Amino acid sequence: MQCLLCHQNIHHKASLQWLLSWQPLPHPVVCATCWQSFTRIERSTACPGCGRAQTSRRLCPDCQRWPSNQPFHNVALFTYNDAMHNYFQQYKFRGDYRVRAVFSTLMQTTVNQLAGDVVLTIPVTASTMVTRGFNQVTGWLTDGLNQVDGLATLVQEKGVAQSQKARQDRMATPQPFKLVMGTERLRQQRVILVDDIYTTGRTMRHAADLIIENGAKSVTGLTLAR
Known part of the structure; x- marks a missing residue:
């Protein structure tokens, strides 16, 4: 091979x-x-809020800016280095769906280890589905996990990509999601929320806020990279 x-x-x-x-x-x-060439994040010393790689398990400066009482935290598997950047260029931006297999087993195994009641994924816009043909996040989970289509984007066309925004602009982004599942399926449930990259945390926390507001007991984020 x-x-x-x-x-x-x-x-x-x-x-x-x-x-x-x-x-x-x-x-x-x-x-x-x-x-x-990929750099794994050591969970025992990672930031307990966002999963960022560091030398001791304490809240990183970014997480200290977020409310501390929200039942949300993120687990990240790899540091976003040059190898991870190149991977996303091939997978996400050039649309090479085959390379989902590089991380699919690890992502599915981690979801199972996190042992949530409901698995949700961050959605992409309708225009992205047309141009790319797939959601890069659900691509990792297609073989063996029964994730729920519980979230959708409020806009059909994607504007400026999050990756192209400065931190201040990312943080000012309004709620981009809506719930498309019955709230009874979230009531007192532990939700696993999967995305590709955690940068400022704004996207994940928007989705987590919406899920918690609709009755979830807790939300654990899982991202391939931080």
């Missing part, structure tokens, strides 16, 4: 322990070199 990212041949050697386990042989979709 070839690596989905660098297109070099993948040389995978199964261990004796794996062979003796009689499990199916793994079929890696990314080579070791590319995988090692």
